């Protein structure tokens with residue numbers, strides 16, 4: 001697949017092979033919104049051309065979405081429905097992406113297992129208690145897991161919060177801070193199937209949007225420093241996902257060899 005922005009900033013996406021001889025379009029330059037194939041200069045402005053058809057694409061302001069109807073195998077929505085996020089003007093956002101040899105359900109299972117947090121990620125979390133689980137909810141309660149946990153910030157300094165994990169879609173998990181520092185902040189994790197690797201093992205992309213907010217007056221300074229903060233936020237997410245993808249890949253191995261305890 002190839003994606004770029006046209007002259008007006010609109011997100012364009014489509015097949016990554018040039019309709020002429022199949023050259024990789026993602027290697028072509030974009031000038032004034034026109035993508036040019038490197039091999040013979042074929043130009044695409046986002047409209048259908050010579051058998052090349054764009055995919056439906058949507059930019060929600062933080063994440064770019066592309067609808068792959070044939071690959072999806074599901075009835076598509078007109079456009080994605082992102083969860084509620086803090087207002088962009090009052091937040092700092094960063095996006096992490098990673099890939100694991102597993103299926104989306106293994107990534108979702110990892111995110112919906114908060115119990116592992118303080119054991120597996122002691123560098124980030126301490127004092128973790130799961131307050132309730134879906135089985136304990138009455139019909140009128142939200143279907144989610146509420147967790148009390150302290151984030152390690154520096155040295156022995158910790159920030160206690162209460163967070164709610166929900167799964168608004170089959171491949172999406174959202175963690176929202178309900179109480180404590182950063183109330184209203186959201187971590188939104190999407191597991192997207194990528195197709196098999198050379199050995200036929202499934203691959204899944206983890207695309208995680210971290211949208212941090214705070215009511216503290218000093219948070220305006222953090223917003224001003226957003227360009228410097230984003231790489232740190234991505235690195236913190238990447239450290240967690242190095243472990244969590246190992247978890248998801250192990251779960252896939254156990255499932256597919258009939259050894260998963262359930």
Ligand code: FES
Nearest residue numbers: 018020021037040
């Ligand atoms: S392969 Fe792209 S223009 Fe020929």
